[in-house]
Amino acid sequence: MARARVIAVDGPAASGKGTLARRLATHYRLSFLDTGKLYRAVAARLLGAGLDPNDAVVAAEIAASLEPDDMDRADLRSERVSQAASIVAAHPGVRSALLNYQRRYGRSPPGAVLDGRDIGTVVFPDAEAKIFVTASLEIRATRRVKQLREKGNKAIESRVLEEMAERDARDGSREVAPLKPADDALVIDTTDLGPDEVFHRAVGFIDSKGG
Numbered sequence: 001m002a003r004a005r006v007i008a009v010d011g012p013a014a015s016g017k018g019t020l021a022r023r024l025a026t027h028y029r030l031s032f033l034d035t036g037k038l039y040r041a042v043a044a045r046l047l048g049a050g051l052d053p054n055d056a057v058v059a060a061e062i063a064a065s066l067e068p069d070d071m072d073r074a075d076l077r078s079e080r081v082s083q084a085a086s087i088v089a090a091h092p093g094v095r096s097a098l099l100n101y102q103r104r105y106g107r108s109p110p111g112a113v114l115d116g117r118d119i120g121t122v123v124f125p126d127a128e129a130k131i132f133v134t135a136s137l138e139i140r141a142t143r144r145v146k147q148l149r150e151k152g153n154k155a156i157e158s159r160v161l162e163e164m165a166e167r168d169a170r171d172g173s174r175e176v177a178p179l180k181p182a183d184d185a186l187v188i189d190t191t192d193l194g195p196d197e198v199f200h201r202a203v204g205f206i207d208s209k210g211g
Protein backbone atom coordinates (compact mmCIF):
# COMPACT_ATOMS: atom_id res chain seq x y z
CA MET A 1 0.00 0.00 0.00
CA ALA A 2 1.21 3.52 -0.78
CA ARG A 3 2.73 5.23 2.21
CA ALA A 4 1.19 8.46 3.47
CA ARG A 5 3.58 11.12 4.75
CA VAL A 6 2.35 13.34 7.56
CA ILE A 7 3.94 16.64 8.54
CA ALA A 8 2.55 18.41 11.63
CA VAL A 9 2.69 22.20 11.94
CA ASP A 10 1.40 23.62 15.22
CA GLY A 11 1.45 27.01 16.88
CA PRO A 12 -0.57 29.92 18.24
CA ALA A 13 -2.70 32.35 16.23
CA ALA A 14 -0.99 34.31 13.46
CA SER A 15 2.39 32.68 14.14
CA GLY A 16 2.85 31.92 10.44
CA LYS A 17 1.90 28.24 10.66
CA GLY A 18 -0.70 28.43 7.88
CA THR A 19 1.71 30.10 5.46
CA LEU A 20 4.41 27.56 6.25
CA ALA A 21 2.08 24.54 6.11
CA ARG A 22 0.65 25.50 2.71
CA ARG A 23 4.12 26.03 1.28
CA LEU A 24 5.37 22.70 2.62
CA ALA A 25 2.36 20.92 1.13
CA THR A 26 3.13 22.36 -2.31
CA HIS A 27 6.85 21.60 -1.98
CA TYR A 28 6.37 17.96 -0.95
CA ARG A 29 3.23 17.46 -3.11
CA LEU A 30 1.04 16.61 -0.16
CA SER A 31 -2.53 17.61 0.70
CA PHE A 32 -3.08 20.43 3.15
CA LEU A 33 -5.56 20.68 6.02
CA ASP A 34 -6.14 23.79 8.09
CA THR A 35 -7.62 22.05 11.14
CA GLY A 36 -8.59 25.39 12.73
CA LYS A 37 -11.32 25.53 10.10
CA LEU A 38 -13.01 22.50 11.66
CA TYR A 39 -13.26 24.19 15.07
CA ARG A 40 -14.29 27.45 13.43
CA ALA A 41 -17.03 25.64 11.47
CA VAL A 42 -18.44 24.11 14.66
CA ALA A 43 -18.41 27.54 16.31
CA ALA A 44 -20.00 29.30 13.33
CA ARG A 45 -22.82 26.77 13.13
CA LEU A 46 -23.51 27.09 16.84
CA LEU A 47 -23.56 30.87 16.77
CA GLY A 48 -25.63 30.86 13.57
CA ALA A 49 -28.27 28.76 15.35
CA GLY A 50 -28.23 31.09 18.37
CA LEU A 51 -26.68 28.40 20.59
CA ASP A 52 -24.09 28.75 23.37
CA PRO A 53 -20.49 27.64 22.59
CA ASN A 54 -20.12 26.73 26.28
CA ASP A 55 -22.72 23.98 25.86
CA ALA A 56 -20.44 20.95 25.50
CA VAL A 57 -23.19 18.50 24.53
CA VAL A 58 -24.64 20.58 21.70
CA ALA A 59 -21.14 21.54 20.47
CA ALA A 60 -20.12 17.86 20.29
CA GLU A 61 -23.31 17.01 18.36
CA ILE A 62 -22.55 19.71 15.83
CA ALA A 63 -18.92 18.55 15.54
CA ALA A 64 -20.16 15.02 14.81
CA SER A 65 -22.45 16.25 12.05
CA LEU A 66 -20.18 18.74 10.25
CA GLU A 67 -20.75 18.98 6.49
CA PRO A 68 -18.17 20.08 3.89
CA ASP A 69 -20.23 23.26 3.27
CA ASP A 70 -19.73 24.30 6.90
CA MET A 71 -16.04 24.78 6.16
CA ASP A 72 -16.86 27.29 3.41
CA ARG A 73 -18.95 29.67 5.49
CA ALA A 74 -18.13 33.34 4.93
CA ASP A 75 -17.97 34.16 8.65
CA LEU A 76 -15.32 31.60 9.63
CA ARG A 77 -12.57 34.15 10.24
CA SER A 78 -14.59 36.74 12.17
CA GLU A 79 -13.38 37.61 15.67
CA ARG A 80 -16.64 36.37 17.16
CA VAL A 81 -16.14 32.98 15.53
CA SER A 82 -12.42 32.90 16.53
CA GLN A 83 -13.29 33.30 20.20
CA ALA A 84 -16.14 30.78 20.02
CA ALA A 85 -13.84 28.33 18.18
CA SER A 86 -11.42 28.35 21.07
CA ILE A 87 -14.32 27.80 23.51
CA VAL A 88 -15.72 24.80 21.61
CA ALA A 89 -12.17 23.47 21.09
CA ALA A 90 -11.83 22.95 24.85
CA HIS A 91 -14.71 20.42 24.94
CA PRO A 92 -13.33 16.85 24.85
CA GLY A 93 -16.42 15.64 22.94
CA VAL A 94 -15.78 18.17 20.17
CA ARG A 95 -12.12 17.17 19.87
CA SER A 96 -12.85 13.46 19.72
CA ALA A 97 -15.59 13.99 17.12
CA LEU A 98 -13.07 15.77 14.86
CA LEU A 99 -10.17 13.39 15.46
CA ASN A 100 -11.13 10.64 12.99
CA TYR A 101 -11.69 13.08 10.16
CA GLN A 102 -8.20 14.55 10.67
CA ARG A 103 -6.56 11.12 10.88
CA ARG A 104 -8.34 9.82 7.81
CA TYR A 105 -7.32 12.93 5.93
CA GLY A 106 -3.66 12.59 6.88
CA ARG A 107 -3.54 8.86 6.18
CA SER A 108 -4.90 9.12 2.64
CA PRO A 109 -2.01 8.81 0.17
CA PRO A 110 0.11 10.73 -0.60
CA GLY A 111 -0.37 12.18 2.93
CA ALA A 112 -0.75 15.71 4.22
CA VAL A 113 0.60 18.70 6.02
CA LEU A 114 -1.85 19.55 8.81
CA ASP A 115 -1.77 22.80 10.71
CA GLY A 116 -3.31 23.30 14.13
CA ARG A 117 -2.61 23.22 17.84
CA ASP A 118 -2.32 19.51 18.70
CA ILE A 119 -1.33 17.80 15.45
CA GLY A 120 2.11 16.71 16.68
CA THR A 121 0.98 15.93 20.22
CA VAL A 122 -2.41 14.21 19.77
CA VAL A 123 -3.63 13.79 16.19
CA PHE A 124 -0.37 12.43 14.72
CA PRO A 125 2.11 11.74 17.55
CA ASP A 126 3.98 9.56 15.01
CA ALA A 127 4.20 12.26 12.30
CA GLU A 128 7.32 12.11 10.16
CA ALA A 129 8.22 15.68 11.16
CA LYS A 130 6.74 18.13 13.64
CA ILE A 131 7.24 21.86 13.52
CA PHE A 132 6.06 24.31 16.17
CA VAL A 133 5.86 27.87 14.90
CA THR A 134 5.70 30.71 17.38
CA ALA A 135 6.26 34.48 17.62
CA SER A 136 5.79 37.27 20.15
CA LEU A 137 2.21 38.26 20.91
CA GLU A 138 2.87 41.80 19.64
CA ILE A 139 4.15 40.73 16.24
CA ARG A 140 1.34 38.19 15.86
CA ALA A 141 -1.25 40.86 16.61
CA THR A 142 0.38 43.20 14.07
CA ARG A 143 0.28 40.45 11.43
CA ARG A 144 -3.36 39.63 12.13
CA VAL A 145 -4.34 43.33 11.89
CA LYS A 146 -2.59 43.52 8.50
CA GLN A 147 -4.43 40.38 7.28
CA LEU A 148 -7.78 41.74 8.47
CA ARG A 149 -7.22 45.15 6.84
CA GLU A 150 -6.11 43.54 3.57
CA LYS A 151 -9.46 41.77 3.52
CA GLY A 152 -11.24 45.10 3.99
CA ASN A 153 -12.09 44.59 7.68
CA LYS A 154 -11.66 47.24 10.33
CA ALA A 155 -9.21 46.21 13.05
CA ILE A 156 -8.01 47.96 16.18
CA GLU A 157 -4.57 46.64 17.09
CA SER A 158 -4.97 46.83 20.90
CA ARG A 159 -8.25 44.91 20.69
CA VAL A 160 -6.85 42.25 18.37
CA LEU A 161 -3.91 41.81 20.75
CA GLU A 162 -6.19 41.48 23.75
CA GLU A 163 -8.42 38.92 22.03
CA MET A 164 -5.43 36.95 20.84
CA ALA A 165 -3.95 36.87 24.35
CA GLU A 166 -7.29 35.60 25.65
CA ARG A 167 -7.39 32.85 23.03
CA ASP A 168 -3.71 31.89 23.68
CA ALA A 169 -4.48 31.57 27.38
CA ARG A 170 -7.56 29.43 26.78
CA ASP A 171 -5.82 27.21 24.18
CA GLY A 172 -2.74 26.79 26.36
CA SER A 173 -4.49 26.00 29.63
CA ARG A 174 -7.28 23.64 28.57
CA GLU A 175 -7.17 20.11 29.91
CA VAL A 176 -7.48 18.30 26.59
CA ALA A 177 -4.83 18.79 23.93
CA PRO A 178 -3.42 22.11 25.19
CA LEU A 179 -1.26 24.13 22.83
CA LYS A 180 2.36 23.07 23.39
CA PRO A 181 5.25 21.85 21.28
CA ALA A 182 5.75 18.08 21.02
CA ASP A 183 9.02 16.96 22.63
CA ASP A 184 10.46 16.11 19.23
CA ALA A 185 9.22 19.22 17.40
CA LEU A 186 11.49 21.77 15.74
CA VAL A 187 10.51 25.09 17.32
CA ILE A 188 10.81 28.10 15.01
CA ASP A 189 10.35 31.56 16.49
CA THR A 190 9.25 33.70 13.56
CA THR A 191 9.31 37.04 15.42
CA ASP A 192 12.34 38.20 13.41
CA LEU A 193 12.15 35.79 10.48
CA GLY A 194 10.57 36.21 7.07
CA PRO A 195 8.48 33.45 5.42
CA ASP A 196 11.36 32.28 3.19
CA GLU A 197 13.76 31.76 6.11
CA VAL A 198 11.05 29.89 8.05
CA PHE A 199 10.37 27.68 5.04
CA HIS A 200 14.07 26.89 4.49
CA ARG A 201 14.58 25.96 8.14
CA ALA A 202 11.55 23.69 8.05
CA VAL A 203 12.64 21.99 4.82
CA GLY A 204 16.17 21.50 6.24
CA PHE A 205 14.67 19.79 9.28
CA ILE A 206 12.23 17.62 7.32
CA ASP A 207 14.88 16.53 4.83
CA SER A 208 17.32 15.75 7.66
CA LYS A 209 14.77 13.21 8.90
CA GLY A 210 15.35 11.28 5.71
CA GLY A 211 11.70 11.70 4.45
Ligand code: CDP
Residues within 6 Å of the ligand: 012, 013, 014, 015, 035, 036, 037, 039, 040, 082, 085, 086, 087, 089, 090, 115, 116, 117, 118, 119, 167, 171
Ligand atom coordinates in the same frame (compact mmCIF):
# COMPACT_ATOMS: atom_id res chain seq x y z
O1 CDP B 1 -5.76 31.18 12.34
P1 CDP B 1 -5.65 31.17 13.83
O2 CDP B 1 -4.34 30.64 14.28
O3 CDP B 1 -6.07 32.46 14.46
O4 CDP B 1 -6.74 30.15 14.38
P2 CDP B 1 -7.09 28.69 13.87
O5 CDP B 1 -5.87 27.89 13.63
O6 CDP B 1 -8.09 28.80 12.76
O7 CDP B 1 -7.82 28.06 15.18
C1 CDP B 1 -8.97 28.64 15.76
C2 CDP B 1 -9.13 28.02 17.14
O8 CDP B 1 -9.42 26.63 16.98
C3 CDP B 1 -7.90 28.06 18.04
O9 CDP B 1 -7.85 29.23 18.85
C4 CDP B 1 -8.03 26.80 18.87
O10 CDP B 1 -8.78 27.01 20.03
C5 CDP B 1 -8.79 25.85 17.98
N1 CDP B 1 -7.96 24.79 17.38
C6 CDP B 1 -7.62 23.71 18.16
O11 CDP B 1 -7.95 23.66 19.33
N2 CDP B 1 -6.94 22.66 17.62
C7 CDP B 1 -6.54 22.69 16.35
N3 CDP B 1 -5.88 21.64 15.85
C8 CDP B 1 -6.82 23.81 15.55
C9 CDP B 1 -7.53 24.87 16.09
